[in-house]
Amino acid sequence: MELQADSKKKHENLNQKDQIKIRAKQGIEFPGIEMRIVGDDGKIAPRDGKTMGELQVKGAWVIASYFKTHSRDNFTEDGWFKTGDVSTIDANGYMEITDRTKDLIKSGGEWISSVSLELALMSHPKIKEAAVISIPDKKWSERPLATLVLANKNELVSSEELKEFLSKDFANYQIPDKYVTINEVPKTSVGKFDKKEIRKLYAEGKF
Structure with a gap:
């Protein structure tokens, strides 16, 4: 409770936009739970709100194993649960999930969050849905490809317009080079974007 009160005081002097950004994050640690961000190199990432890595958690409320299994594959040797979520933690302890490790x-x-790109693209008035996947690239290893469903099929949007729109919040290397318009984003049984199916369609040359 004291930690929450201290954090709240720190944020009272922020402008409304910055306060909304903080409130949109997933939250802070609570008693009995520890969080850390671990990079590809296995090192614990700094709490700077920028450095991304896998979110790992440990504590009394964390599962010991998945239901009906005794597998410890999702745990580190020192007992931390590997969530599979790519996240950041800022200096005040606020954690924000930016993506799944597989996406x-x-x-x-350099890491690029597909979720951040999708949210930004779907805020464009001409875009109804957007799903971003990685595609192989000879020079950069991977590059983002954006698949788009238009809000109005008769109102097209150019890649130049989208690149300019994204440039307000993203560095050049984060902005997709390719944009593909599709009729509908494939979805799983629970309504989530089925990126596995999108990757399959790309591999088959469907777009």
């Missing part, structure tokens, strides 16, 4: 794009050694 994260690594281009030229």
